[in-house]
Amino acid sequence: MSRALLQHLELLRNLGVKELYRGSSSQADLLQSLSQRYSSCQNCPLGATRKNFVYGEGNPNARAMLIGEAPGAEEDRTGHPFVGEAGKLLDKMLAAIDLSRQDIYICNILKCRPPNNRDPESAEREACLPYLLEQIDIIQPQLILMLGRVAAQTLLESRLTLEKLRQSVHSFQGIPSYVTYHPAALLRNPHWKRPAWSDLQKFRDHYLSL
């Protein structure tokens, strides 16, 4: 058993997970049952203020995984990731590179909404990260797109700016990973759409080469 897998299992045990569903169930069933199992999570204070635990959704066999920051108001209300205004822009960004939600799996660093959409605190990120690592372990994407500063800085354990981070292809757990602007940032700053398009084209070229 690899060291990474052992560490991951230990994290799950610390979270109170006593059994793992693996083996006969499909990835879709597995993700579905884990989403239900974790939906009452109280591992950080956001458990007390959220309406819904937003686990993630999309193609359980996706070759590419998109990772955002945290649910906003609309995601908290519905339980689905990226369904508000930023989500609508994300759908257009995906369509521009001939992808749709059915092709990818999408989730966030945090599964619960921080009050007033403030930045996730480091204790919240740490508490939530095992869920994301487990999703990656199940889906086994060949490519990751990190949406925004919080996702990129958290996963890459970096304090570099988004501007710097989007200039390289990174490796997260051995998976080639691209960084681009969060769609909510693009709504606030439309002049970033041009560099975001350049990031998306690189991501698409890599995706097509898989």
Ligand code: URA
């Ligand atoms: N912003 C995010 O980072 N994630 C969502 O699911 C919605 C908005």
